[in-house]
Amino acid sequence: MTNMWKEVQPTDEYRVQLNGMLHESDRDILQFLYQPLVGASSTSLYSMLWGEVERHQLESEPSIHASLMGMLSTSIDQLFEARIRLEGMGLLKTYTKGGDNRQFIYQLQPPLHPNEFFDDPMLSVFLYRQVGNAQFLRLKQRFIVRFEDRLTYREVTRTFQDVFSSEALTQATPLSFEQERENETLLFETKNEGIQTDFANFDFHLLLAGLSEMMVPRKALTYHVKNMIAKLSTLYGLGVLDMKNIVIEAVTEDNEIDIELLRKAARDYYQVHRSPTFPKLQSVGNIEKEIETPNDISAEDDLVYYLDHASPVQVLKDASPNGTGATKTELAMIEDLLYVQKLPVGVVNVLLQFVLIRTDMKLTKGYVEKIATHWARKNITTVKAAMELAKMEHKQYMEWKEETNNGTKKRKSNKTIRKEKLPDWFKDRQDSVEEPSIPSSTNGDTDLEFEERKRKFLEKRRQKKLEAGEE
Known part of the structure; x- marks a missing residue:
């Protein structure tokens, strides 16, 4: 995905x-x-x-x-x-x-029409596995209609020529009658092409290499037969060697491949060698997945790449200690940032990470919207630009946070301000950026905390890449 x-x-x-x-x-x-x-x-x-x-x-x-x-x-x-x-x-x-x-x-x-649906090996098997035998039979019965066999009847239908005749036109057909109007189409009906299987995922060259012309004539492998082979391979998770024996069993005396025999042979092979129960339909994966970063970039660039390519939902999930996803309120807030404030995805990710850590993992709506409006007016469009602006304006953002929490703007005073937790990327700010004063007794501990959190984050991402076989 x-x-x-x-x-x-x-x-x-x-x-x-x-x-x-x-x-x-x-x-x-x-x-x-x-x-x-x-x-x-x-x-x-x-x-x-x-x-x-x-x-x-x-x-x-x-x-x-x-x-x-x-x-x-x-x-x-x-x-x-x-x-x-x-x-x-x-x-x-x-x-x-x-x-x-x-x-x-x-x-x-x-x-698909009901008869085509139930004839499709993948759809019928997945439906059977999903609803069970009793409901499957009831569903099938629902679409069965009475249709009397015509074998004992003789057709007496007249042809067009038996009923009608055509008078020759005495004048040429007007051009406007023959000419099609641009971008206009008469109502029509069409048929569903069914589930599309990717032939590229099945090696027919290897299959043919293991089947001699005497065993399976090449002309027997029609498009319809190949389509069924690819579907059965996908449905039951069978490889080329498995399908070779199945195809051989489906060859008739007329050197043709019977589709029903092919389906039965694949089903029997699966139940004997894999599982007695039919496979169940499942998604390939979740919409959100681990962001795969290039192997030849630095740790800092890796973080920028992650923020630039991850979705806001994934950033919230990664920031949560137990990996919980976003709430409906948070999703609505994210959508507002994206299509009302029109901030790029990467900029939204920086904003979310920045606010989460500064507000003890709480997405305070007023605080988020105030910073987002500021960034939108400053036309911030990249992850790095968002990071730099957050470093430059961090003192102002701290005052906004207090204003949001207290309902009134914080007045300036000489009272010592305790240094707050910040995102990992915030630690690497320029020396020229002014820092709020902090008690000397906590300065070293806070710096160590920053470094430890950064180390854990980068180590976690490196471990995921190793598990995915990227290194």
């Missing part, structure tokens, strides 16, 4: 397109067959996007993601996760253009 905060912002514009007409019957298919796999938030997003397109139209008017978040009562990260689940299930295609002011097109794909 990639950094969600760099993928989409609440202020980004989007349009909705329908890849063909959708029908009311599609709602039942989404609710009963797809929702157990993608979750209610994803089907709600699909329905909301569908509702934005007027009847007998294929495209909506432009809108922004903040409006969509309000309608669904969700955050931008939850919206993004719901979106990518639809993409992975083949229900949505996403297109984007632009740089700072991005525009998106969300093209809704019609769901």
